Amino acid sequence: MRISTLSNKTSHNATYDVVVVGAGFAGLYALHSLRQRGLSVHGFEAGTGVGGTWFWNTYPGARCDVDSADYSYSFDDDLQQEWVWTERFPTQPEILRYLEHVADRFSLRDDIAFDTRVTSAQFDETAGLWIIATDDGNTATARWMIMATGALSAARIPQMDGQEAFGGEVHHTAHWPAGGVDFTDKRVGVIGTGSSGVQAIPIIAEQADHLTVFQRTPGFVIPARNRPLSPGELDDIKAQYPSRRALQRESHGGWILPPPAGMALEASPEVRDKEYESRWAAGGIAFQTTFGDLMFDAAANETAAEFVRSKIRETVSDPITAEALCPKGYPLGTKRLCIGSDYYETFNRDNVTLVDVRATPIERLDRGGIETAAELHELDMIVYATGFDALTGSLDGIDIRGRNNLALRDAWAAGPRTYLGVAVAGFPNMFIVTGPGSPSVLSNVVVSIEQHVEWVVDYIDHMRRTGAHVAEATSTAQDEWASHVTGIAAESLYMQADSWYLGANIPGKPRIFLPYLGGVGNYRILCTQIADDDYRGFTTSI
Numbered sequence: 338m339r340i341s342t343l344s345n346k347t348s349h350n351a352t353y354d355v356v357v358v359g360a361g362f363a364g365l366y367a368l369h370s371l372r373q374r375g376l377s378v379h380g381f382e383a384g385t386g387v388g389g390t391w392f393w394n395t396y397p398g399a400r401c402d403v404d405s406a407d408y409s410y411s412f413d414d415d416l417q418q419e420w421v422w423t424e425r426f427p428t429q430p431e432i433l434r435y436l437e438h439v440a441d442r443f444s445l446r447d448d449i450a451f452d453t454r455v456t457s458a459q460f461d462e463t464a465g466l467w468i469i470a471t472d473d474g475n476t477a478t479a480r481w482m483i484m485a486t487g488a489l490s491a492a493r494i495p496q497m498d499g500q501e502a503f504g505g506e507v508h509h510t511a512h513w514p515a516g517g518v519d520f521t522d523k524r525v526g527v528i529g530t531g532s533s534g535v536q537a538i539p540i541i542a543e544q545a546d547h548l549t550v551f552q553r554t555p556g557f558v559i560p561a562r563n564r565p566l567s568p569g570e571l572d573d574i575k576a577q578y579p580s581r582r583a584l585q586r587e588s589h590g591g592w593i594l595p596p597p598a599g600m601a602l603e604a605s606p607e608v609r610d611k612e613y614e615s616r617w618a619a620g621g622i623a624f625q626t627t628f629g630d631l632m633f634d635a636a637a638n639e640t641a642a643e644f645v646r647s648k649i650r651e652t653v654s655d656p657i658t659a660e661a662l663c664p665k666g667y668p669l670g671t672k673r674l675c676i677g678s679d680y681y682e683t684f685n686r687d688n689v690t691l692v693d694v695r696a697t698p699i700e701r702l703d704r705g706g707i708e709t710a711a712e713l714h715e716l717d718m719i720v721y722a723t724g725f726d727a728l729t730g731s732l733d734g735i736d737i738r739g740r741n742n743l744a745l746r747d748a749w750a751a752g753p754r755t756y757l758g759v760a761v762a763g764f765p766n767m768f769i770v771t772g773p774g775s776p777s778v779l780s781n782v783v784v785s786i787e788q789h790v791e792w793v794v795d796y797i798d799h800m801r802r803t804g805a806h807v808a809e810a811t812s813t814a815q816d817e818w819a820s821h822v823t824g825i826a827a828e829s830l831y832m833q834a835d836s837w838y839l840g841a842n843i844p845g846k847p848r849i850f851l852p853y854l855g856g857v858g859n860y861r862i863l864c865t866q867i868a869d870d871d872y873r874g875f876t877t878s879i
């Protein structure tokens with residue numbers, strides 16, 4: 338079955354087989370794959386260019402914490418062989434250049450409306466079509482709708498008294514001005530010490546007259562040990578891509594980490610320290626898997642946490658600042674591990690001050706700066722590194738209405754429920770890429786994106802071949818999946834932290850563990866089995 342195609346490259350008041358919302362890693366691959374299958378497809382992107390996360394997050398120091406050779410598409414061998422990554426961890430500009438290259442190479446821009454935000458999507462039950470409205474007043478119609486809207490794309494500025502009174506510059510790391518920001522001679526305040534803050538703080542400190550860091554919860558910051566990739570090293574990786582990509586797909590997190598060195602609680606203190614030292618020296622996220630019991634046993638986790646605290650105390654000269662930087666009260670890794678360069682060293686600079694806002698809370702902003710319970714910090718600029726309404730925020734931002742005019746926001750009022758993180762009961766023919774209930778943010782997201790897109794595109798193709806017009810997850814399948822996702826999380830230490838994985842950073846957001854902890858390898862096998870079992874858990878109609 339093929340519905341009529343009125344595709345017009347310049348106007349999008351038209352009917353397509355598929356509409357794809359978002360033009361980041363997920364949207365670009367979805368667009369390409371669907372076109373390859375002969376479907377008419379149109380993309381909408383709020384930004385003025387491709388890139389998604391890597392289009393918006395242009396703050397100083399923005400960088401991926403997954404190795405560049407792994408944080409890249411695997412679907413086209415020529416692409417992965419030709420592209421040259423220059424550093425172990427790619428910078429935001431390098432990733433953006435890569436995605437622009439992909440868009441050019443596969444002529445993807447032709448089918449994307451940029452600078453166009455989808456405002457609503459309504460499922461027409463009679464016609465079995467989605468009617469998608471955009472902020473330029475146009476409407477598109479599509480049989481299928483793919484939400485490639487990103488897990489970390491709804492940036493968030495917390496409400497604080499007197500915010501509007503502040504007289505200086507204000508920026509959020511995820512909405513950084515295109516021309517950059519000049520910190521010279523400025524007194525800058527950064528609020529937030531998650532991954533974005535940890536990356537930006539050392540660079541802002543080098544340029545600003547003075548930097549004041551407002552920290553609520555100290556993170557565990559592991560050194561990145563970033564370095565240039567030599568051409569020889571990259572060539573070796575490229576030669577091994579077939580096996581390397583296969584390992585990534587079968588792995589737990591979608592990345593290749595050294596195996597755990599046994600169990601922390603079975604090792605002697607000397608062996609533990611040796612292993613932690615070795616992972617600390619190697620840098621990166623592999624620190625979290627030094628031992629196999631770190632994420633399941635609180636006492637094991639505490640040995641790793643204490644090792645990091647000892648490094649902080651060793652690095653930061655002022656003992657009071659060092660103690661304030663030491664993360665306590667939640668297990669290592671249960672809030673996303675931060676990977677940094679010279680982060681703790683930055684607090685030894687004369688022009689950097691740490692303010693612990695748990696000890697002295699921010700009371701209000703005024704024209705001249707930020708007032709805590711203890712004092713007024715005079716500032717010329719405030720940088721919010723305060724994160725995102727993760728996994729659900731970008732979907733909540735669109736008025737999505739399924740059967741019986743039910744709004745997705747209302748269906749999810751008590752927390753998101755999905756089948757496989759991909760489909761939602763009552764919202765037929767809508768597929769989410771890396772949605773809540775999928776491995777998404779707990780994985781190398783490019784690996785997850787490729788798996789989701791390939792699975793969804795296969796399903797759409799299957800529907801066309803079998804003459805089905807409408808497919809929908811059943812409530813039973815969705816309920817079973819939601820209990821499975823929650824059940825696995827309950828066995829882990831992740832429930833012990835107030836993290837954005839649990840929605841805890843958004844006042845009023847239901848406390849539900851959002852990503853799937855079962856691992857990308859297991860998840861892939863399950864998705865394949867479900868497809869082989871005639872898409873078990875979905876109902877279809879002609």
Ligand code: NA7
Binds near residue numbers: 489725
């Ligand atoms: P995160 O990791 O959500 O970090 C946000 C930071 O902002 C975190 O330290 C928060 O403290 C802090 N925050 C948020 N609201 C406030 C208020 N009201 N007062 C003080 N501090 C506040 O976002 P990032 O952008 O750094 O990273 C997001 C992900 O992107 C990252 O994990 C990687 O996967 C890539 P809190 O911890 O909530 O106490």
